[in-house]
Every structure is written in structure tokens, then in C-alpha cells.
Amino acid sequence: MTGTLILVRHGESEWNLKNLFTGWRNPDLTEKGIGEARAAGQALKAKGFSFDTTFTSALKRAQHTLDLILEEMGIENVTIVRNQALNERDYGDLSGLNKDDARKKWGEEQVLIWRRSYDVPPPGGESLKDTAERTLPYYKAQIEPRVAAGETILVAAHGNSLRALVMAIEGLTPEEILKREIATGEPTVYELKSDGSLKERIKL
Numbered sequence: 565m566t567g568t569l570i571l572v573r574h575g576e577s578e579w580n581l582k583n584l585f586t587g588w589r590n591p592d593l594t595e596k597g598i599g600e601a602r603a604a605g606q607a608l609k610a611k612g613f614s615f616d617t618t619f620t621s622a623l624k625r626a627q628h629t630l631d632l633i634l635e636e637m638g639i640e641n642v643t644i645v646r647n648q649a650l651n652e653r654d655y656g657d658l659s660g661l662n663k664d665d666a667r668k669k670w671g672e673e674q675v676l677i678w679r680r681s682y683d684v685p686p687p688g689g690e691s692l693k694d695t696a697e698r699t700l701p702y703y704k705a706q707i708e709p710r711v712a713a714g715e716t717i718l719v720a721a722h723g724n725s726l727r728a729l730v731m732a733i734e735g736l737t738p739e740e741i742l743k744r745e746i747a748t749g750e751p752t753v754y755e756l757k758s759d760g761s762l763k764e765r766i767k768l
């Protein structure tokens with residue numbers, strides 16, 4: 565038996581547009597982000613998907629994206645599980661700062677290390693490794709068993725919480741996952757085997 569896991573990053577947020585470090589701060593989607601979420605819903609509808617359960621983070625931009633996808637698909641009665649284990653990585657003291665201003669203050673290289681190293685956290689925040697250490701146990705306990713049992717599950721989350729999941733599902737190294745940019749509002753479909761391992765990755 566195979567199950568289906570669909571991962572989607574939220575649409576463009578107000579702080580993506582302003583080029584601010586976001587993390588656990590809580591901006592909503594922009595008009596463009598709303599359009600991206602609706603387009604994701606249309607793409608999933610065109611493929612005939614329906615969901616046994618859906619998951620999202622405790623943050624507005626991901627929750628709103630999920631709501632818009634379900635609305636576009638005409639799905640009203642599905643369970644929505646919201647949990648902060650799926651939140652974006654906490655950017656600590658960088659949260660709310662402009663990414664270009666941060667580069668001017670700390671230098672290009674240091675900011676790149678904070679943004680795209682595996683285990684160097686930004687001051688007061690989480691590295692990707694820290695993020696994976698809270699996101700993966702949640703995935704293993706709450707999401708993977710459902711997919712392994714043959715369900716179809718949609719997860720609307722964030723660039724770095726999804727990186728943690730993709731790394732585990734695709735068996736990527738830290739170097740490989742850090743090169744993977746997860747675009748806003750573009751669903752990826754994974755067919756998983758009954759032991760949770762990857763059968764096929766389909767980009768919509």
C-alpha cells in the first residue's frame with residue numbers, strides 16, 4: 565500500500581515582500597501570496613486530490629494558505645491540525661530585521677552562515693538542525709504513520725520546517741538540503757511506502 569503526502573510552503577507573506585527575517589513572527593499573506601495559495605488549490609483540484617487530514621503550523625501565513633487551498637478545492641469538512649512543531653525556524657534576534665541591512669551590519673558571509681548553514685543558529689534562534697529536532701519527531705509521530713497506512717495528507721508549512729521534512733523523506737545530506745529552495749505556494753507530492761520510505765516524488 566502507498567500513501568500520499570503533499571507539502572506546500574505558504575504563499576508570499578508581507579515580510580517576504582519587505583525582505584525581513586520572519587521566523588516565529590506572524591505576518592499574513594500578500595495579495596500575491598493569496599493568489600499563489602489559490603493557484604496551489606486549483607492545481608491540486610485539477611489532479612483530483614482529496615485529503616484524510618491536513619496539518620499546518622501555529623502561524624497565520626501557513627494557516628491562511630491552507631484555508632485558501634481548501635476553499636479553492638471546495639473541501640469543507642476535513643480535519644485541520646495546527647501545531648507549532650511545524651512553525652518556521654525561529655530567527656531569534658534577527659526576526660524583523662531587513663536581510664540587506666543585516667548583510668551590511670554583519671557581512672554577507674556571516675548572514676549566509678546564519679541563513680543556510682545546518683547547525684549554526686542565529687543569535688537567540690534555531691539552526692536548521694534545531695528546527696529538525698522538533699519538526700521530525702512530530703512528523704514521525706503524527707503524520708508519517710497516517711501516510712504509511714495509505715492516507716492522503718496535506719501539510720502547509722514554512723521554508724525551513726519543510727526543509728527538515730524533505731531532508732528526512734528524500735534522505736538528503738545537510739549540504740544537499742541547504743541548496744534546496746522551496747518556492748512559495750508550489751505543492752510537492754510524495755508517494756510513500758508502508759514503511760514510510762519514499763516511492764516517488766512528483767512536482768505538480
Ligand SMILES: O=C(O)[C@@H](CO)OP(=O)(O)O
Pocket residue numbers: 580584585586587652653655679723724
Ligand atoms: O525569514 C524567514 O523566516 C525565512 C523564510 O522566509 O527566511 P530564510 O530564507 O532566510 O530561511
